[in-house]
Amino acid sequence: MDQIQWGIIGCGNVTEVKSGPAFSKIPNSKLVAVMRRDAALAEDYAKRHNVPKWYSDVDKLIHDPDVNAIYIATPPNVHEVYAEKAMRAGKPVYVEKPMALDAAESSRMNAVSKETGVPLFVAYYRRSLPYFVKLKELIDSSVIGDIRYVNICLQWQPYDEEIGELRKPKWRVQPEISGGGHFHDLASHQFDLLEYVLGPIKSAKGIARNQAALYEADDITVANFEFESGILGNGVWCFTINKGQREDKAQIVGSKGRINFSFFEKFDIIVETESGAETYNIPYPAHVQQPLIELIVKELRGEGVSPSTGLTGARANQIMDWITKSNR
Known part of the structure; x- marks a missing residue:
C-alpha cells in the first residue's frame, strides 16, 4: 500500500x-x-x-x-x-x-x-509508548539483575463512577458485551505488556468474585502466574473501593534491585539498587x-x-481465561 x-x-x-x-x-x-x-x-x-x-x-x-x-x-x-x-x-x-x-x-x-x-x-x-519502551530497556540492561517476581496492585473505579443514571451498569461491566468486567478491560493491557518485556506466561490461575453485587461482572480478581523463564507473578485487581484507596502500582523485583512503575496513571519509573534510586519521568504523548x-x-x-499483532494480542485473552475460568 x-x-x-x-x-x-x-x-x-x-x-x-x-x-x-x-x-x-x-x-x-x-x-x-x-x-x-x-x-x-x-x-x-x-x-x-x-x-x-x-x-x-x-x-x-x-x-x-x-x-x-x-x-x-x-x-x-x-x-x-x-x-x-x-x-x-x-x-x-x-x-x-x-x-x-x-x-x-x-x-x-x-x-x-x-x-x-x-x-x-x-x-x-503500550508496546510502543516511550514510557514502556524505557521500562523494557531497563529490564534488558539487567540493571536489577535476574528477574525474580512481578507484583501488581490495581484498585479503582468507585461505585458512583460506574453505575450512572437509573442504576444501569455501563457496557464494561456487562460480560456479554465486554467479556468480563474491569479486569478484562484493564488487565489485558497489563498481561500483554508483561509478556512483551518478560516473555511468555506459561500458566496462570486465580479467583474472581463479585463481592459488592453492583453489577453482573466480577469486581475482584486475585491471581498467580508463571513465565516460561521461571519468573513468578501475582496480582490483585479490585474495583469496588473508595476514591481515597485508588492505586495503580507494579513492581518488578530482581536479584540486584527493583523497578517500580505504573501501568495507567503515573509517568515515573523508579529503579532502586544498592547504589540508590533513579527516577525516569516519561509522560505519554497527546495521542x-x-x-x-x-x-x-x-x-x-x-x-x-508492528510489535502488536493478532497473535500477540490473543495471548492476553488466553491468560485472562486461565485466571477467571480456573475456579468456575
Missing part, C-alpha cells in the same frame, strides 16, 4: 483523543471515513475531526473503495464479526483491546487472518496510540514491523 486510508467502526470516546486524530497525523496515513450506528453522532464526529465520509451501516464503510484499512473501536462483543468481514474484504484490521470476548474468539480471528493473508493488529499500544499506529502504517507499507 502507498497511502493507508482508514475507516473507523465505532467512533466513541476512545477515538476522540487516544486514537482517532493520530491516523491523519502520521505520514502516508489518513482517516477518510467513520461509522457509528447513530447517523447523527457519526456525522458530528466526522465534522469535528474533518473526516470526509460517515456511515451508520458497517458494511458500507467496509466496502467503501476509498477505505483500505479498518480500525474497530467497538466493545469486544462485535470484534470478531467485524474483523472477519473486513479481512474477507481484503482490508487490514486494527482492533481495540481486549481483542475479543475470550481466547476462542481471538483464535478464530487469527485463523481468518491466516486464511486470507490479511494482517490483523491489536491496540496494545497515546499514535506510536503504535505509525508502526502499523509502516508495516502495511513494507517499511517496518
